[in-house]
Amino acid sequence: MSFAVPTIDITPYVQGGSADEKAAVARAVDEACRTVGFMQVTGHGIPDEVIEGLKGAMDAFFLQELDAKKAYQTPPGINRGYAPPKSESLSLSLGVESASKMNDFFEAFNIGLTRDHFPGHDVAEVEFQDNVWPDVDGFETDVTTYFDEARRVARTLAGIFPDALGLPSDYFDAGLVTDTGTMRMNNYALAPGQLIELDGDLRGMGEHTDFGVVTVLWADQVKGLQVLGSDGGWYDASPADGALLVNLGDVMGRWTNDQWMSTLHRVKPPIVDGQIERRRSAAYFFSAAPETVIAPIPEILAEGEHPLYDPITVTEHTQAKLAGSRGGKRNDTVPGDAARVLSSHY
Ligand SMILES: O=C(O)CCC(=O)C(=O)O
Numbered sequence: 001m002s003f004a005v006p007t008i009d010i011t012p013y014v015q016g017g018s019a020d021e022k023a024a025v026a027r028a029v030d031e032a033c034r035t036v037g038f039m040q041v042t043g044h045g046i047p048d049e050v051i052e053g054l055k056g057a058m059d060a061f062f063l064q065e066l067d068a069k070k071a072y073q074t075p076p077g078i079n080r081g082y083a084p085p086k087s088e089s090l091s092l093s094l095g096v097e098s099a100s101k102m103n104d105f106f107e108a109f110n111i112g113l114t115r116d117h118f119p120g121h122d123v124a125e126v127e128f129q130d131n132v133w134p135d136v137d138g139f140e141t142d143v144t145t146y147f148d149e150a151r152r153v154a155r156t157l158a159g160i161f162p163d164a165l166g167l168p169s170d171y172f173d174a175g176l177v178t179d180t181g182t183m184r185m186n187n188y189a190l191a192p193g194q195l196i197e198l199d200g201d202l203r204g205m206g207e208h209t210d211f212g213v214v215t216v217l218w219a220d221q222v223k224g225l226q227v228l229g230s231d232g233g234w235y236d237a238s239p240a241d242g243a244l245l246v247n248l249g250d251v252m253g254r255w256t257n258d259q260w261m262s263t264l265h266r267v268k269p270p271i272v273d274g275q276i277e278r279r280r281s282a283a284y285f286f287s288a289a290p291e292t293v294i295a296p297i298p299e300i301l302a303e304g305e306h307p308l309y310d311p312i313t314v315t316e317h318t319q320a321k322l323a324g325s326r327g328g329k330r331n332d333t334v335p336g337d338a339a340r341v342l343s344s345h346y
């Protein structure tokens with residue numbers, strides 16, 4: 001099977017295009033979401049220097065000694081700060097038990113939207129925790145600058161989705177007034193000799209789907225990200241020059257009754273001479289307001305199409321996924337995902 005991640009230039013939605021130009025973008029997005037669940041997005045408008053700033057900040061933080069980084073670790077229930085290698089197991093968020101429970105070797109630094117982003121709104125602290133900022137020159141400014149841009153791109157995409165689904169343009173607006181947003185900066189690297197300590201399958205990040213509406217991913221062009229094709233094979237996906245990778249999360253799958261795909265993916269960075277080729281990425285996870293009830297949208301169900309999901313709030317879904325990936329508790333709410341992983345060709 002040939003597998004390709006389609007490239008879509010979203011300039012008409014970023015800079016303002018004609019109705020025809022926007023309709024062409026919306027059609028391309030609909031097709032990509034139905035068939036792959038991933039796209040390469042160009043015309044996003046994030047300046048190169050903002051991306052350079054993000055890369056520099058990630059290097060300055062991750063290249064420190066482990067102990068210095070661990071000073072910014074937070075308890076498992078808090079999605080902020082530093083997460084050392086092997087502190088998460090993403091496939092448990094799907095309900096796939098692995099031989100060794102915590103064997104994803106990526107290390108990460110998480111930030112997110114806080115209550116300060118929504119003055120005048122009564123938003124719950126649990127979803128909008130304060131950020132933790134490391135004492136690294138320029139880190140907060142450079143990371144925040146990129147974060148704001150990634151959020152803008154995600155909100156732009158959320159504005160394309162109703163057009164692509166044939167819904168009124170403001171269909172999602174109510175749930176997106178207080179969007180939730182977290183960004184995970186990932187570093188896939190192990191010092192020589194550290195490989196030996198991995199007790200299970202060597203992997204950068206286990207098989208998973210993202211939790212939210214849509215993910216905007218900046219990544220190095222070093223191979224590693226693999227996407228599950230509809231034929232059960234895993235395919236490499238690296239960003240094209242200047243492109244961001246964009247993929248749908250579970251909330252979009254639930255809203256669309258799986259007409260759009262929340263696609264499984266994983267990260268297996270290349271190993272050259274027994275050493276992992278270092279790879280960086282930054283995933284901005286965009287989702288709806290925590291209390292938004294997600295259920296298949298009746299307007300888009302075809303005649304006779306049955307809803308595949310019971311209503312669930314954004315928070316309930318996120319908590320079930322996080323209990324798996326960070327707390328080591330297998331998530332039994334998504335039997336379909338687990339079956340897809342177990343039947344894929346490794
Ligand atoms: O590193 C990557 O390319 C993907 C990261 C990812 O899937 C995630 O952080 O959810």
Ligand SMILES: [Fe+2]
Pocket residue numbers: 208209210265283
């Ligand atoms: Fe992901």
